Amino acid sequence: MEVRNIDQDELDALLALNEDHFNDVKSKRINPGKLQETFVAFANSDGGDLYIGIEDKSETGERVIGFGEQEDANALISTLLEETNPAVENVVIEFLEVEGKGLILHFGIPKSPKVHYTASGDCYIRINAAKRKIKGDRITQLGYSKGAEPYERRALDNVDIEDISEGELLSRYMERVGTHLLPEAFLRKQRLLTKKDGERVPNVGSVLLFDDEPQATLEKRCAVKVYRLRTTETEYKREQLEEMPVTINGDVESVIEKTVNQVTKYIDGASFQDAGKIVKLNYPSEALKEILVNAVIHRDYSLNDDIHVRVFDNRVEVQSPGKLPGYMTLENLYDERFSRNPNVVRMLHNLPNPVNHDIGEGLDTAKNELKKAGLVDPIFYEKENAFIVTIKHQKVASVEDVILQYFSNNPSSSISNKLVRQLSGEDDMQKVKLALQKLRAAGEIKLEDENASAFNYRYIKA
Template sequence: MTFAPFTIHKLIASGENETIEFKSGFNTEVIISLNAFANTHGGIILIGVNDQGVIKGVEIGSETLKSWINEIKQKTYPSIIPDVLETEIEGKHIIGLYIQEFPIKPVAFQGRYFKRVKNSNHQLTVDEISMLHLQSFNSSWDYYTNTLHTHSDISIQKVQKVIERLQSRGLTIDTNPSTFLKKKELVRLDKLTNACFLLFTENDTVMTTIEMGRFKSSTNIVDNARLQTDVVNEVEMVMNFIKKHINQAIIFDGNIENTIQWQYPMDAIREIILNMIIHRDYSMAFDSVIKIFDEKIEFFNPGKLPNGLTIDKLISNDYISTPKNKLIANLFKEMGWIEKYGSGVQRILESFKTAQLPTPHFEEIAGGFRVTVYGKSVVDNVTDNVTDSVVDSVVDNVVDSVVDNELKVLNLLKDNQKLSAKDLAKITDLSPRTIQRHIQSLRTKKLIKRIGSDKGGYWEILST
């Protein structure tokens, strides 16, 4: 095959990138680059062009090209055969070796596997090799049968609850748990899939471990929890832990029911949690980790982005979503927890923009993926005592607002109007001095009023 000289000049002008590489001559690096192209998006190697894009030409004999192709075939598995493109510019031979993305991946070069990242080749890790193989068969890790667990290891009650949820959404679902699991391919050949075990495990399992902590500094942990249950229940359990440790304001706007404003947009936080569970690499030994600080939350998840997906493409929505765990993603979608694949990041960004909060930060780190979100400075500007302070002017039409521990005091008094400051301090683990400050603040706001003496009286709730 041949291609026109002007095409060569156009390719050279583009420079080396994800799909173009220059080589002065044929060598092992040429085959490695072809291997990387085959495992990524395909590409072309121009032989006879140096690294600076200067045309040097290459000597070609009658058997040269045949010899190159045979060597490429012998050193790759499955064998790849590039298209050969030839041209001559000012008496200099230029050879182009073009390879399409291979349909069944990964392709190996003498037992090693490579991928193309920008203008260089990178050797694939074991996890990347496994994921690339699953993706090429349009499958995922959670689809495979679990050889370590049996039907006795899952909870039929948990299965039934999911069935009831799907029915409540108007879906036609087989109510027999056994039939349901088979139709959803959660059980195949009478064996649990990895997804089935993760979704409905009867007992705690280290496979689903999520470590959560509330930090006052990088080394000072004031509360922590560890989840090791099924991934369905983990969603709400993580949400509850986060709500327990972030700021909230009650907005008294004259309506019967008051409005709670959280420090972060909770729809976006929930989306991040769902993405963690759906895209987690459960084959890795690492745990998911959530760290809550005064001014930010960090979400770390084992497993990097799929091959070829970058942070820039993720943020710009320039990609097609490929969930690491398709069966879990499918069930969550039917349950109404996710809308469609690939839209979650955009909803997260839009929610933080609407809330006038800093843009979340996405990064690959330590064999995994981390998302960091930041709270509004107006909520966090009282340093370490923020949860004991009143937040003024949170939104327009705010009549008053009460934050975190002060809200706890108010709710406790609504439940038992005879509680003393000493009782409240014992229940909340706050100091008596802090309790007195909250009580005085609530009285100043005319939310509570003392009726009778300190010993025999009670608290009247003036506004709820």
């Protein structure tokens, strides 16, 4: 197993570490079963780093009391890796060697798409700097939120198969995809029926797709509410509502269409003042659509809440119930793929001219379309039990603006083509060169060394 020597600076950083939602330190004397509770809590939540061989801050005396050799930690490693059910995948394990103080055992625990239990069968989650044991419905809810147990496959015994199989929505869908199967056989093949008490009954996914009023059938709030707020402030008041929120119900495909239309209507005419000028909202329609589609098809339908879309004078905020599922994080949104409602996503994608791209491509499309329009990337964050996307009507700074801002903050420094590209995100060397030449011609900047070769040009404030 890897052993890495750490210097005093890295050790000081470890000792200064505050135990929080993502970090914890434990004594090497900890019981393996107790340590497993924390290990499981991290995996069931958002992942984190666990260091063993460091005494708590409240303890007096030497805080680093590490393992004498790797074998001394075998019982802990075995319990965490072999007795956690199911095993947590992609755990990073290393020993940190501190001169004269032994080995600190470090576990890098990823956010897991599964629900994990200790050897004794208990389930824990991480809440701030503590672990919390959960039972029953709370474990079920955890599975839904992770996507480990898709809520869309939950059987609904209050719905007859005929309510779905004989409905107009299913009939139209089957005609559009060109199938000749009987309706019930089609539903069964598409995994839209789930066994319960020996019988197949419609599940949540079939209701979301083919029920005229899924909100009434599921007996929970799962519509979309669209607000128009006359303000640019972060904190808004009810009196800033232009009118009462519009509530959009129906099957997922029609909800998407109606939501896009309503938001487009509100954006038309929305404006704000910038440096004394009136700026009208004008978002690329494809970017707006992709973000709204994602909110509807990837939300957590097990939560009793609506999607909230707020159109402000200078931005659009889309709040979707449920945090990111599985191993998805804010950092890997554009790189990883995970669907909380795979059947709903697949069924919509099978249609001619589908409303949704392949999993994960929607956000890429939104980002690229905003970039083409000269607007900043969408902003993502999680709040309590919701995922929020903010689309700001904010222009990307030009390369020239980036250069001038750099000299405003660093008046005595110099800048190169490479540094400008790093600061601006503009990869085209020629575009940066032209921007530098333009500012030089305008007398804003000048060469630091007139005799330098073109490849070594650096510029300073004129």
